[in-house]
Amino acid sequence: MGDRKYNLGLDIGTSSIGFAAVDENNQPIRVKGKTAIGVRLFEEGKTAADRRGFRTTRRRLSRRRWRINLLNGIFDAHLAEVDPTFLARLKESNRSNLDPKKSFQGSLLFPERKDYQFYKEYPTIYHLRKALMEKDRKFDIREIYLAVHHIIKYRGNFLNGTPMRSFKVENIELDTLFDRLNQLYEEIIPDNELAFDLEQVADVKEVLSSTTIYKMDKKKQLVKMMLLPASNKALQSENKKIVTQFVNAILNYKFKLDVLLQVETDADWSLKLNDEGADDKLEEFTGDLDENRLEIIDLLQRLHNWFSLNEITKDGNSLSAAMVEKYKDHRHHLELLKKVIEDHSDAKKAKALKETYTAYVGKTDDKTQNKDDFYKAVEKNLDDSPEAKEIKRLIQLDQFMPKQRTGQNGAIPHQLHQQELDQIIEKQSKYYPFLAEPNPNVKRRKDAPYKLDELIAFKIPYYVGPLVTPEEQAQNKENVFAWMKRKAAGPITPWNFDEKVDRMESANRFIRRMTTKDTYLFGEDVLPAESMIYEKFVVLNELNNLKINGRHLSLKDKQDIYNDLFKQQKTVSIKALQNYYVTKKKAATAPTVGGLADPKKFLSSLSTYIDFKNMFGERVNDPQFQEDLEQIVEWSTIFEDRGIFKAKLQALGWLSEKQIQQLVAKRYKGWGRLSKKLLTGLKNAEGYSILDEMWHSTENFMQIQTRPEFAALIQQANEKQFEGNDPDNVWENIENILGDAYTSPQNKKAIRQVVKVVQDIEKAVGNPPEKIAIEFTREAAANPQRTQSRLRTLEKLYESAEEVVDAGLTAELAEFKENKHVLSDKYYLYFTQLGRDVYTGDTISLDRLNDYDVDHILPQSFIKDDSLDNRVLTIRAVNNGKSDNVPAKMFGKKMGSFWRYLLDNGMISKRKYNNLITDPDNISKYAQKGFINRQLVETSQVIKLTANILNGIYDKDTEIIEVPAKMNSQMRKMFDLVKVREVNDYHHAFDAYLTIFIGNYLYKCYPKLRPYFVYDNFKKFGNKEDIGHKRFNFLGKIERDKKVVAPETGEILWSNVAPNETIKQIKKVYDYKFMLTSHETYTKHGALFNQTIYSAKASKTMIPIKNDRPTKLYGGYSGNEDAYMSIIRLSDKKKTYKVVGISMRDASKLKAYENNAHEEYLKKLKEVIEQQFLDSGKKTKADFEIVIPKVNYHQRMQDGTKQFRIGSSKYVHNTKQLVLSEKTLKAIRNNKQYNGDAEKDLINAFDEILTIVNDSFSIFDIRSFRKKLNESRDKFVSLPVEDTKEKSKVIKGKRETLKQILIALHANGTAQDIPQLGLKSFGKMVKTGGLTLSENTALIHQSPSGLFEHKIKLSDL
DSSP states (O other): OTTOOOEEEEEEOSSEEEEEEEOTTSOBOEETTEESEEEEEOOOOOOSHHHHHHHHHHHHHHHHHHHHHHHHHHHHHHHHHHOTTHHHHHHTTTSOTTOTTOOOOSOSSOTTSOHHHHHHHOSSHHHHHHHHHHOOSOOOHHHHHHHHHHHHHSOOBOOOOOOGGGOOTTOOOHHHHHHHHHHHHHHHOGGGOOOBOGGGHHHHHHHHHOSSSOHHHHHHHHHHHHBOOOSSHHHHHHHHHHHHHHHHHHTTOOEEHHHHHTOOOSSOOEEOTTSTTHHHHHHHHTTTOOHHHHHHHHHHHHHHHHHHHHHHSGGGOOHHHHHHHHHHHHHHHHHHHHHHHHHOSOHHHHHHHHHHHHHHTTOSSSOOOOHHHHHHHHHHHOOSSHHHHHHHHHHHTTOSSOOSSOGGGGGOBHHHHHHHHHHHHHHHTTTOGGGGOBOSOGGGTTTOOBTTTHHHHOOOOTTTOSSSOHHHHHHTTOOOOOOOOBSSOSOOOTTTHHHHBOHHHHHHHHHHHHOOBOSSSTTOBEEETTSHHHHHHHHHHHHHHOEETTEEOOHHHHHHHIIIIITTOSSOBHHHHHHHHHHTSOOSSOOOEESOSSSSBOSOOOHHHHHHHHHHGGGGGOGGGHHHHHHHHHHHHHOOOHHHHHHHHHHHSOOOHHHHHHHHHOOOOOEEEEEHIIIIIOOOTTSOOHHHHHHHSSOOHHHHHTSHHHHHHHHHHHHHTTTTSOTTOHHHHHHHHHHHOOSOHHHHHHHHHHHHHHHHHHHHHSSOOSEEEEEEOOOOOOSHHHHHHHHHHHHHHHHHTTTTSOHHHHHHHHHHHHTTOOOOHHHHHHHHTTTBOTTTOOBOOGGGGGGEEEEESSOTTTBOOOSGGGEEEEEHHHHHTTTTOOHHHHHHHHHHHHHHHHHHTTSSOHHHHHHHHOOGGGOOHHHHHHHHHHHHOOOOHHHHHHHHHHHHHHTTTOEEEEOOHHHHHHHHHHTTOOOOTTTOSHHHHHHHHHHHHHHHHHHHHOGGGHHHHBTTOOOOOOTTOOOOOOOBOTTHHHHHOSEEEOTTTOOEEEEOSTTOOHHHHHHHHHTOSOOEEEEOOBOOOSOSSOSOEEOTTSOSOOEESSTTOOHHHHOEEOOOOEEEEEEEEEOSTTOOEEEEEEEHHHHHHHHHHHTTOHHHHHHHHHHHHHHHHHHTTOSSOOOEEEEEEEEOBTOEEEETTEEEEEOSSSBEEEOOOOOOOHHHHHHHSOOTTOOSOHHHHHHHHHHHHHHHHHHHOGGGGGGGHHHHHHHTHHHHHTSOSSOEEETTEEEOOHHHHHHHHHHHHSTTOOOEEEGGGTEEEETOOBOTTOOEEOTTOEEEEEOTTSSSEEEEEGGGO
16 A cells, blocks of 8 residues: 555645645545545634733732732731631632521621721721821721721732832822834834924923813813924824824823824724723734834833822822712712602603612622713713712712723832831831731832832732743643743742742743744744844835835945945935935935835834944944944843843943943833744855845845745744654644744644644545645735725725826825725726726726726736736727737837836836836846746745645655635636535635646746746756746646647647547546545633623523522622533433533533543542533432543534534534535626626526435424525525615525525535524524434544544444
8 A cells, every 4th residue: 555656736725734645647646445535624713912911910819819818817816816706807808698518697897896987987998098008007907907908908009110219109200201203203103294292292291180170171172282383284183193192091081093193094993092902902913013103102101100190199189088089079079969869850850860870889780881971871860959060070070970990000110109108107016016017028118118018019020920830730731831930949928039939940931932933934032123133124125025116126326325324324215315315416406206115204213223323433334343232222122020130131241330321221122933953044056145235235124035045044944943863753843833833823723724634534544645735825805805905905005196187187096085885996996097098098988987897908818917907998999909919018118107107106106107018028037037936936934834834844855835725716717616615615625636636737847947936947048048948837738739738748738629638528527526624622621600790680591609609699700611511311212322521610620530540530529510401400329320421512423414513512523525516606706707698597506406405404303494495595596696785784696595594504514594584593403402313323533634433332232
């Protein structure tokens, strides 16, 4: 079996892998009695964001418990002298009085004086804190404990690093903050002249802190004060919009972040900084923003926090005093409201006021009402009494009924709490000396004088992570994710942290974990974005794309600009460049500048070089200091903790104290995308690196890294990752590479599945394939997004080229936007051609657009390129006369200058312009390579990664061909091989067949071009060598020629001659009625239940909050999730088999027994299932035996003709694939070429589907779906063909309805509501009483490819 020759095609998606193994003649091979073509389906890989959210919350709460336990340790002995059971009673305080386990009844806090007296004296904890701070008498130690406990439990944020002693609320340097904002806005929108008025700072501060100005008036006044006037009205109104959003954000209104940051987005970026999810929202929005915009958000949050704090602690009050004021105000306002309710003439409104207040203070079962909604509801229902007028005034001041606990408290810094703690200690330590015990950590006494202070002021640094070492985790057989390094053993506390933990080494380890990896070199760490090497790369890349007067720079000019401009100033504007040309390069007039992303300035800068030059003088150019300087930037980027950064700098040994201070004050941010090794480590034959080449030539990074010599170096470096690996342990090698690869979790999962499928096929055949052809599909995205951005692109173009665009055109575009028309290709071309025919120069009339054709510039026979860069709008007659002639020959003389004009004004791209002036008969060697590259080279990094991994496993015996995804669809279009994704999963398998077919064809037909598409096949192309290629549509011969013959062997690769047309062979595979399908099976991990806790009154099956908290008293969680299922046989007469779910909670308990003691595991499992029977209301324990202890999700089963997968203990999914005739597929697929009788064909399609369902989809008898589908035929016949609108209601047409039916019948189907046929959740196969199976049912275990199968009948077990 070991030397069978075959090739393998793979179509890789994020949740499926199509595969097809074929022989020399592209016939699918038979293995293990099956045809080796099929599809592997699996769940898409998921990101870790949700898990991370839960993990950080768990960590925060467990660290809070750690602090409280340390506090109890300090107080314990002293409390015991007064009241030995005090802490034990507190622990029980949240037990219900009806709970028999509650051991203390009556007053919990102070049994000797009743609790209500305590609450009368101190209605809230802040009253107690205030009293302790202000009164000079001995308090009960229990009262002190309660206050300190509260301070330490909710200790405030750590956003401000100022030590407690020098911390004041009113300190905010508005002038420096405004000044920085001005600099940042100058960077992101240089032309807007946006400036915050530094003269007005004192007044702004006053308005913000005022308690007498209405909130709406505050907003108006602030916008007016903050903004300096611009030179014209348009700019002024633009800037006003930005500042308005800024003020909204500070004042806690909803604001639009996209306007504030000047970001273009189709998503909704509005939020309130006080809302609960605000941080998550910000994180989601700001993922891809540049450093300047991130800093603006930073400053905005500082301002907002300062404002919120000022609102809380008005008039320099202490925090507790401010909270007590809030309580008094609320109480007074409640009296006003009660008076209004009592005297209200409208009983309905009075009731509404009562209800809205109840909701506002959270006394209903529903969600607590927020302040805005409360204010609206109150205003709506007031009468005209004087009390009501006062309430209205308070609402406008935003001061009505304040609460102590609000989202604003997030702004309270820990320093305020610490100040209160110290005051309490100072007052009470004369009665209780232990309170004033000094901080054992002497170094920190000036910031935290007392031992108790450290419980507030100390925070575990983020770079130390969980307080457990990797070694300890490994010993306990846990997943190893920690990285802390210890100095000494023993418990860690805030007071001995630095004796026990090695901060420095923990920080180093943290970095190595966190750095992103290079996109090209797997496993290499990227450079910091502000490293000198990376900045040099970014500047050179921008310069190499720059055009002066339409031409790229000469080498000398580029190097001069780099040295004379970039090395001297941080921001280089276009103006500065133009002046440089006039003054230094003696240009007569200022040149035109193009090729930049930003029309006003360069985005790149050598800012770090300039910083370092100012600090270190000539050392910045000295080779022996380069390593250290790069290191400094890396440390600065990594360590927010300036203490560590400083220690690292001191260790270098050559920096002066002043230089160290300067460096610590500066924070570099952000990471690049490439590694040092890629830019400077890989050297070509001349000894030059990529960065050297960017300096010595005028090519940009993409051009240089695709040069064969560098492409080969990159590939060799990536292959080295496999060398020295253990050849027997392939998976370890793969996991190492994937662990470091810079790609999404979805892609990583897909690659793992690829390897499983390929290895499985190899195992079945007995040897590896000769060739593997791979293609990575990108899922089709929906259209609406595009039109929006097309409109935007055009608007921007028209704005920037105002003087060349006719006013009529601008008006037409505006009308388009107003009517929300879709910008089809024709319209888009019309607007970018400035309303003129590209070949004749005549004006096109919009009303006669149908007389015009969209025409390919370079004909299809020459190159397959359907992008807008190769299409123009032109009058039909010209088009018909053109055939294979090209525009350059026919119209170049007359129209060349107009084309150039369109290019210079940004209306068409450089590539489109090149296409217009290209004559295929006289094409340069350089252009040839460009065309081949675009057609044959697959640029996606995922393909490179997959190829690299497969190449590592199969090394020299197997060649890997990368097939560009566009070729597959070209092939499908050429022969109208319809793909309707909704029907079944076979289209993935057929795509894989096409992939290997095309891969083989290219391989044999174009042997000279193999280096472009065969992985690891780098022959040096000399630039002198003519590839001799005049046509670049590589599948064109298939359509054009009678026969295509392989140049090297003479083998016939394609024939259009009857009766042996090659297409017949492809069609035969296309028409296969059966292909292999296999599903990944899995057990579930993750959250054990939903997060909401329901009250005991809720009518739900609930999960207890804790083991000893019965749901009848305490309520509980809902949303039980099963980890896996078990199959049991009931000992009744029928010997019924039943599927039962094993919940995640039970599974995690059973895990301990699973691996070692199987008997014990079964015993415990039986107990779990027995408990289920009891919980479901059965009086006695059911008598049963466990047949199969563990059944995974998606386990395939067969019972007679029924084939299904298990979706849970109540759900099944169909696994039968539906196969429809080609005629039906063409009718369902909605495309313009379809010219049959749609009405008739769609009804026939419905009937064809019905016949198949009645014939072989018996699983759809569940909930009588089959019957219902048969009964809905008349309704179907009466539907229109396409969706239609009737009285603003959309009626789904036949075509869309069929798609819905197909989705429900699909083998990994989703249930569909199809109201137009009267079908509700059609295809939702649920058995409410749970699944029962007959004894004939068999479990089918499949290998990843489905070539190996193993059936187990239940009756045999």
